[in-house]
Amino acid sequence: xxxxxxxxxxxxxxxxxxxxxxxxxxxxxxxxxxxxxxxxxxxxxxxxxxxxxxxxxxxxxxxxxxxxxxxxxxxxxxxxxxxxxxxxxxxxxxxxxxxxxxxxxxx
Ligand code: FES
Numbered sequence: 627x628x629x630x631x632x633x634x635x636x637x638x639x640x641x642x643x644x645x646x647x648x649x650x651x652x653x654x655x656x657x658x659x660x661x662x663x664x665x666x667x668x669x670x671x672x673x674x675x676x677x678x679x680x681x682x683x684x685x686x687x688x689x690x691x692x693x694x695x696x697x698x699x700x701x702x703x704x705x706x707x708x709x710x711x712x713x714x715x716x717x718x719x720x721x722x723x724x725x726x727x728x729x730x731x732x733x
Contacts, residue, residue, distance in 0.1 A: 703729030
């Protein structure tokens with residue numbers, strides 16, 4: 627299990643425990659967290675799982691693939707340098723303690 631710290635737009639932090647291999651989106655939606663929708667179920671086809679990865683963690687992630695980059699053009703909230711689709715962030719021990727910020731809106 628690895629910890630994910632999710633910070634809401636109002637600054638509230640929620641910490642969830644993720645199984646290795648589960649995505650940040652899956653972990654958040656299973657926990658019923660507001661702020662991540664995950665409409666397409668993790669296929670990188672909806673952009674409703676958009677998050678801003680904390681800068682200290684951004685370099686620890688593998689680079690986004692073409693389909694993720696394409697969907698990041700469609701986020702409801704502004705895209706930033708560390709924007710990622712949380713369904714494409716698969717948890718493992720190296721990401722234990724990752725910090726992500728939720729955008730104002732997903733739709
Ligand atoms: S859940 Fe749809 S793009 Fe991530």
